[in-house]
């Protein structure tokens with residue numbers, strides 16, 4: 018697929034160091050081997066060296082170019098412990114609790130990212146979204162000026178879709194993380210997803226704030242939430258091309274937009290769709306995938322101070338390579 022090839026090519030150029038904490042998972046080891054073959058920057062695996070090498074041997078993955086960070090011999094381990102205590106002291110973190118927390122490879126990866134020893138991490142082939150993201154939310158945190166980290170899906174439309182000729186790729190946010198966003202959180206989701214568009218696709222994001230109402234056609238607190246979020250984005254990120262509230266058809270189809278939202282410059286051009294809540298975002302990405310035949314890539318994470326990405330537990334090695342490539346592009350955009 019064109020877009021993923023472009024992102025992989027950028028990953029080769031950026032040479033970022035990405036950590037994979039689920040180092041005993043066969044797909045993860047294959048992905049590490051594939052990244053080396055493709056010429057990506059270094060991959061860091063976390064765990065027991067002997068076990069990782071034995072597993073890689075079993076599944077025929079050449080991980081000779083990967084770096085293994087084995088907590089038992091890692092010279093940085095004491096610094097990871099003391100920094101974790103420092104960061105989470107107010108939450109009751111002690112040295113003993115930090116050592117226990119660092120037994121979790123994902124927390125280990127989060128601390129490596131926090132200390133700048135790697136540029137980002139990718140996990141979730143084995144762990145749930147919550148387990149993949151919680152350590153990152155606790156120690157890496159949202160980027161300056163952003164309070165809410167969110168998740169989006171990159172939706173690559175098939176040629177059979179009428180919108181494919183206008184926009185072959187759309188971002189759907191938040192489709193995976195923030196359950197019932199406040200206006201402030203929704204504004205952060207819009208800005209974060211738009212920034213991810215710029216980092217990954219390169220062109221300017223054109224953002225539609227979706228609703229069941231277009232420009233006041235319905236009156237409800239749910240509509241007010243969307244218009245309040247839009248006002249916040251306009252105040253905090255005035256450079257962003259954004260409009261709302263718009264129904265899905267008004268956002269995507271120029272003629273419908275011209276009649277329902279005359280004067281709006283978004284209809285027929287939108288590439289970033291922001292949903293009012295997680296139910297809408299998650300349901301729409303799955304329906305677009307199943308009914309329109311789109312390819313859904315994600316959940317990908319926006320708004321972190323340093324990049325972290327989640328995987329689906331049904332993922333293949335090539336999906337992990339794509340998530341690593343995305344993480345490299347996000348790291349480059351932040352550096």
Ligand SMILES: CC(C)(COP(=O)(O)OP(=O)(O)OC[C@H]1O[C@@H](n2cnc3c(N)ncnc32)[C@H](O)[C@@H]1OP(=O)(O)O)[C@@H](O)C(=O)NCCC(=O)NCCS
Nearest residue numbers: 146147150151154155159164165166167192193194195299
């Ligand atoms: C991500 C998620 C696991 C975090 O919730 P949690 O595990 O209950 O963790 P907490 O609410 O205790 O938050 C942990 C920390 O992360 C922070 N945090 C949580 N969500 C955040 C967000 N969206 N942005 C920024 N920070 C966030 C909290 O402020 C807290 O920080 P602190 O410990 O320093 O005070 C939760 O939002 C979630 O389960 N989301 C839905 C994911 C899901 O099921 N998706 C399915 C569709 S794919």
